[in-house]
Amino acid sequence: MDLLRFITCGSVDDGKSTLIGRLLYDSESVSLDVLAALEKRQASGGVVDLALLTDGLRAEREQGITIDVAYKYFTTPRRKFIITDAPGHVQYTRNMVTGASNADLAIVLVDARQGVIEQTRRHTLIAALLGIRHFVLAVNKMDLVDYDQAVFDQIAIDYAALTNHFHLPAATAIPLSALNGDNVVTRSKHLPWYTGPSLLEHLESVPSAVETTAAPRFQVQYVIRPQTPELPDYRGYAGQILSGQYRRGERVRVLPSGLESEIEAIEVNQEEVESAAAPQAVVIRLRDDLDVSRGDALVPVAAEATVTRELEATLCWMSEQPLWPGRKLLVQHHTTLTKASVSAILYKVNVHTFARVSAEQAQLNDIVRVRLKTAQPLAVDLYQENRATGSFILVDEVSGDTLAAGLVEASNSEYFTAPVQPPVAFSI
Structure with a gap:
């Protein structure tokens, strides 16, 4: 079923x-x-x-x-x-x-x-x-x-x-x-x-939700280095496959560094398998010893991937404290946490008429389109192409409170990407 x-x-x-x-x-x-x-x-x-x-x-x-x-x-x-x-x-x-x-x-x-x-x-x-x-x-x-x-x-x-x-x-x-x-x-x-x-x-x-056809995406949650006499050279990267499928022997690229290697083994429940797909939790071992840390993404070389420090996003603002241009905050994108600032608030959606109106601030429950600039590059996709990697949350630097849910609408790509296509029009 x-x-x-x-x-x-x-x-x-x-x-x-x-x-x-x-x-x-x-x-x-x-x-x-x-x-x-x-x-x-x-x-x-x-x-x-x-x-x-x-x-x-x-x-x-x-x-x-x-x-x-x-x-x-x-x-x-x-x-x-x-x-x-x-x-x-x-x-x-x-x-x-x-x-x-x-x-x-x-x-x-x-x-x-x-x-x-x-x-x-x-x-x-x-x-x-x-x-x-x-x-x-x-x-x-x-x-x-x-x-x-x-x-x-x-x-x-x-x-x-x-x-x-x-x-x-x-x-x-x-x-x-x-x-x-x-x-x-x-x-x-x-x-x-x-x-x-x-x-x-x-x-x-009702028809079932169509399985995602998005490109394979995997983000490292934990680096496993037991360093025991039985496993002196073991290095595994644990995490959940966010979308797509990974196979043993596949050539992958580490983002944002751009280093490349080959998948030596995929482990599910401590047993090696030939392939694994979303939303399985897996451990991936690479053939080469690379500098891979928590928050890094492993993406097949054949798949397009966008790494960016600048993006446009729709925010559902959840805080009683307002959002204003220039405000500093944190972006949590799965296991990646980086500092960011709001470059501009482009517009706010009027929930009565659904018109786009100019706004100097975002208040509680507002839906706004903003530009963000992050300190560290993020491997993201447009939300309409991949719900898993196109979403993030904004976090208060001091209190750690969640401020907003964000949906990536456009990005200024920097590395390893085909030309960014404009997002599908969403008329409101």
């Missing part, structure tokens, strides 16, 4: 946690001990509060909102799933960005009484920027509008205008009631006018 990772997003109180709880409950994916604990905490009227399946923090249960990202796993006879329950409150948009970064599909919940609102637009924009191309519009709480088809149709039209604006594939619109279980796992008799699939039926049938 293949795996589908999806995220639920939307505004606060739209019913995201309840929807996930209903999905797990009705698909019989809740263990008996957890179910017994839930039944002891039944809400008024004897109804089990299914949101408690994901809202595990005490503050979440006290306030009735999702604060942190929660991950749930379940399996049906047709597919495996990893669910990300993201908070809807604007204060916790930064947490939603974290959850969406690894998702293949986004379920955008809309309260049938409210329709498409600002947070719906913000979350759709962020999901689109992060490379998600499968969207489900889940019009929730249909029971509170008497399962009115006209209400559902109007919301679907409004959201279609939004996805068209981002040049996204059409979202699959599904009317449902997470509280009552209508159209979540099985089709509901309360919605005779709806002839499409239930939510779970759609999740089981």
Whole structure:
């Protein structure tokens, strides 16, 4: 069975946690001990509060909102799933960005009484920027509008205008009631006018995320030098293959130094293999003794690679402290950590109109395009070509706090690269 990772997003109180709880409950994916604990905490009227399946923090249960990202796993006879329950409150948009970064599909919940609102637009924009191309519009709480088809149709039209604006594939619109279980796992008799699939039926049938065709990328996390009598000359480079495939005997280049060697051996679980592919954790041994350190990349000589100190990026700003041109910070690109500065803020995206507007600073939850200059060269790819090596975070030099999630949109290449192609246009 293949795996589908999806995220639920939307505004606060739209019913995201309840929807996930209903999905797990009705698909019989809740263990008996957890179910017994839930039944002891039944809400008024004897109804089990299914949101408690994901809202595990005490503050979440006290306030009735999702604060942190929660991950749930379940399996049906047709597919495996990893669910990300993201908070809807604007204060916790930064947490939603974290959850969406690894998702293949986004379920955008809309309260049938409210329709498409600002947070719906913000979350759709962020999901689109992060490379998600499968969207489900889940019009929730249909029971509170008497399962009115006209209400559902109007919301679907409004959201279609939004996805068209981002040049996204059409979202699959599904009317449902997470509280009552209508159209979540099985089709509901309360919605005779709806002839499409239930939510779970759609999740089981949506095409799997296409395996990345990006060039092979591997970044060293740890250099293994046991220096024991049994292994006096052993030198292995441990890390995770970020994309593509590596084979024994393949000629590779070390970035950013540019030194070349040949892969002598690839080890997986302390056993040598002929090849390994993403996302496997491996140890790579080279035929030559080269100066390779943590953060260096091993890239096949035949594959194009970009090393740069200057890049343009889209940032989802997560800090209450503003960003301004000239600010010094750190760039964390997987295991590489280097000092950097903001050369310029090119524009900010207005989440109401999606227009690009000039900005002197970036505030909390702003989405901005910036130019960065790093102290050390980075081996990066455009985010739309490789989500793994085209993403990074910005870190505060003093506190170590995460400031922003960044997506590489363009780079000023310096070494070992074919001419940089312009990024795919993303109209907003």
